[in-house]
Amino acid sequence: TWSTRPQRLLKAVQKKATRGDPQSVISAIDNFCRHKEWAMNVGDEKGAILDCVVSEVNPSTALELGTYCGYSTVRIARLLPPETRLITLEFNPDYAVVARQVIAWAGLQDKVELVVGASGDLIPQMKQQFGVKEFDFVFLDHWKDRYLLDIKLLEECGLLRRGTVLLADNVICPGTPEYLEYVRTNPRYESRYFKSHLEYTKVEDGLEKSIFLG
Ligand SMILES: CCNc1ncnc2c1ncn2[C@@H]1O[C@H](/C=C/CNC(=O)c2cc(-c3ccc(F)cc3)cc(O)c2O)[C@@H](O)[C@H]1O
Numbered sequence: 280t281w282s283t284r285p286q287r288l289l290k291a292v293q294k295k296a297t298r299g300d301p302q303s304v305i306s307a308i309d310n311f312c313r314h315k316e317w318a319m320n321v322g323d324e325k326g327a328i329l330d331c332v333v334s335e336v337n338p339s340t341a342l343e344l345g346t347y348c349g350y351s352t353v354r355i356a357r358l359l360p361p362e363t364r365l366i367t368l369e370f371n372p373d374y375a376v377v378a379r380q381v382i383a384w385a386g387l388q389d390k391v392e393l394v395v396g397a398s399g400d401l402i403p404q405m406k407q408q409f410g411v412k413e414f415d416f417v418f419l420d421h422w423k424d425r426y427l428l429d430i431k432l433l434e435e436c437g438l439l440r441r442g443t444v445l446l447a448d449n450v451i452c453p454g455t456p457e458y459l460e461y462v463r464t465n466p467r468y469e470s471r472y473f474k475s476h477l478e479y480t481k482v483e484d485g486l487e488k489s490i491f492l493g
């Protein structure tokens with residue numbers, strides 16, 4: 280039976296990275312994607328911007344939509360202080376199996392709660408089932424046509440507070456036009472574009488950082 284790209288990415292991590300060393304896991308994935316097989320991780324260039332925003336926010340409770348192989352999960356979780364947590368939602372169980380092992384290889388499993396399911400079903404359960412009061416930081420990197428739906432759902436569920444920071448990947452490529460329109464025109468958001476490149480390429484892409492004003 281043939282392996283999948285996420286499985287081959289995991290093998291590269293287990294071969295090249297040091298257990299318990301998040302930076303070596305990040306580098307192993309970036310090298311695999313740059314030199315072996317491209318994969319839709321946020322990557323090193325946009326990843327550095329993600330790092331800056333996470334460090335600046337220093338969230339107690341963070342949410343990631345779309346775990347995929349766990350690359351950005353590791354990037355975010357490695358920066359979180361003790362006693363804080365990152366909840367990451369992934370609806371493809373096969374990807375979740377890989378991501379769990381990548382996160383564990385980095386030694387970050389105690390900081391990360393990976394939940395298998397669709398954001399649309401799970402977000403309304405965050406308060407009751409997951410004991411979340413509100414999110415300080417949200418990273419959006421799942422299906423691009425679901426970004427807008429999901430931040431509206433987060434608003435409706437009372438999961439955003441004044442100052443919550445939303446960071447969205449791929450606002451140029453593949454693009455999230457209706458999300459961008461919303462966060463850039465809605466007076467309840469203060470938005471800023473961080474120009475960068477599509478992971479492992481020279482194609483333009485960027486991250487949109489939007490602060491919820493309450
Ligand atoms: C149903 C919506 N809710 C969801 N809830 C939980 N997880 C979800 C959800 N949607 C999708 N997912 C998961 O998120 C991941 C999907 C990410 C989609 N990302 C992209 O399409 C993407 C695509 C590109 C890209 C760019 C240029 C290309 F030529 C080709 C691809 C680059 C990126 O950085 C991307 O993030 C998968 O793991 C999927 O199973």
Ligand SMILES: [Mg+2]
Nearest residue numbers: 321420448449
């Ligand atoms: Mg992406």
